[in-house]
Amino acid sequence: MSGPSYDAIVVGAGPGGSTAATMMSESGLRVLLIDKDSFPRDKVCGDAISGKSMEALEKLGLVDQFETQKALPTWGLTISGPSGDQVEIPFTKDRHRRIPPGIVCQRERFDDILLNRAVRAGVIVIKGSVTKVLRKRDVVIGVATASGSETAHYFAPIVIGADGAYSIVARELGMEQLDDEHYSAGIRAYFSGVTGFNDGNYIEIHFVDESIPGYFWIFPLENGLSNVGVGILSSVIKKNNIRLKVMFQAMVSHPRFIERFSNATQLGPTKGWGLPLGSQPRSMAGNGWMLVGDAASLIDPFTGEGIGNAMISGILAAEWAQKAHEKQDFSAPFLGSYEKNVLELLDDELKISKTMQRLVKRKWLLNAVIRKASRSKEVSETITSMFFDLEARQKMASPWFYVKLLFA
Template sequence: MSTVTPIVIIGAGPAGAATALRLSYLNIPSVLIDKSDFPRDKICGDAISGKVPTLLNRLDPAIMDRFRKRFSPIDVWGIRFFPPSKKLIELPFKVGYERVPDAAPGYVSKREDFDMFLIEEVRRRENIELHLNTNVTKWQKTDGGYTIETKDGKKSWDCRLLVDAAGAHSRFSRKEAKQEVDHDHHAAAVRAYYKGVTGFHKDNFIELHFLDKYNPGYFWIFPLPNGQANVGLGMRSDIVKRKQVNLREALDEIIASPEFCERFADAEQVDPTKGYGLPLGSKDRVLSGDNYLLTGDAGHLIDPLTGEGIGNAVYSGFIAAELAENCLKENRFDAEYLKAYDVRIERVLRTELRLSYRMQQIMQHKWLTNLLTGIVAANPKIIELLCRMYTDFELRKQLVKPTFWWKLFRAKSGKMPAVNPSSVK
């Protein structure tokens, strides 16, 4: 016999857990289902951007303290960009920062830990019914919503609203919501865990290395707790296919190359190299329909430039939960009403995703990338401006405007006074 419940969430990764938690703090019960037991691994770079603590703090200002105490993540203070020209650009996330771990702008934490932390937060809430080890493989549209059923047929639920948070391989997203994978808007990546890698920045800056041979895409090295490192390589899927790149072999090749071998001289790989897909948010998609919403990777919301998806998964989960509150009040779960989800995703996330896509396209041109990064590397004022862009989205919009770069180029060649960050509008 099936259980009747208004809201069912499939997938308890960042998108699903965030949906359930946001609902819970709005005093709305939900059923949260995941096929895995936790802790479980998720192939990822493990970098948690500032968006995540900002959003989670809205639920409970003590939440990140619990995370830090329980899992001791690495506190991250900036990014090191290595463009093809090798002119290093170091961008702190905060201008003139003072390193205080409690106030870190970002973290690196194995997903095994971070996702377990979210599950522990879920377990603290009485109004979330959590089912782990529960694989949902069937769904049936009904008059009032959906009936969903587990693979073994032992459990089923009737719901008014189905929130799909089942990640990049969501069958519901592909088959029911018709969100097929488009290789031009999708990336493939491999990840390996190492211990003993050397040469990190003293304040744990994460490293993105843009290599000629693997463009558009990058090789990353992120510091992890306990002297480990998350090392990986990602590229757009159409190019992986066209150039027949074997990402696992490519990763080994990069690590053994003269550029990196010294840093890996005493390093040891502690886990086999694993690969997974990244559904990028560079293509506009409709993420709602009669009685359902697609969140996180199931809604293809990964940043096409940085590969960051945890923040958008959490954000889309919050947006889904806040709309669900209105659905319950108005007793409306139809496609027309749920369009409000796409409207809010457009306002909150799409502009940023489009911006990243344009930057991803710019970075396909090596000469242009080298020119722009050359200008940046030589001008501390521009570096300061870019730091401010990390937290100031309006400022970040300037980055894709040719006039912005023209002004900087002219400033560098002495034809204009040095650029004052606050004067670039």
């Protein structure tokens, strides 16, 4: 076996992979980034880029590139419950700040900007479908790509698997598909002409009887477009024999939304993809390898957001790759510190979100919270901060929060 060598190889140029590759290259490592697709490419997603991702974008010096012509700033969230009660929650009191608290940006564009950032940082990018992880005994030493009958080998002391929900790197390393309690499925379509958005471009999450414990979303995009979708836990899909496309159509023509879609046109097909949830993260490191983002199963089990955690794990993986090169130690015990680091940062949040995910199964509770929030500033502010602030989310995950709320 022969082929070119690098300091690190990253498989997958989504937000996790491009972020990791950029940071490693900027710390002086020679990095190869391999993706099976030609960019710009579509990725099934809600396209909502939250506060956490905004911080990572700032670290990459990219916030300015996402100013209005590239993405739509979003200033808040509208939530409605099964009873139809609705609450509008601003993400911030400061509507004049330069950097918005969140943006909505089609992934085709978002991921391309991140990949270009990696190229500018000196990362070598090639198109190729990774089919195999190369090993010497139990140590990962590179990857193989295949195209028709052509095979190519690439070598590095560190391979980072950032190849998403159906990660070949994770599978090659012996990790099974997650069980259905820790996996969701979602479908989405783009529309033009949906009406009724809040003037702060609020993203909208609607809990409808048929969607619970998942939700129906309508996210406004630039140029009058919107991203519309539905996502739900895979175990519920199986148990209730749900067909997501049927559910999606039922939502779009639901009496609560039909008026808003009366002059809307669907652009392109309805597409689906999996969401590996952080209620059960995978093993993230071993001899010569690390996993980031969806490959490591880091999607927030309550909100369904995964871009921020992909970028944060990408930043941490890059830091540990650099330390490994400094120490010339690429062993499982050393790279295992990367996993510890990710869990230190995200584990509390993921556990709280898991509790929240269970709570929304109770429709009466969801109705009660949203009804109270629509009438109480204090409750609506707690929900607002829940999206950004771990302490507020912790508060909401406690049964006492609901006891106090219901009897207040």
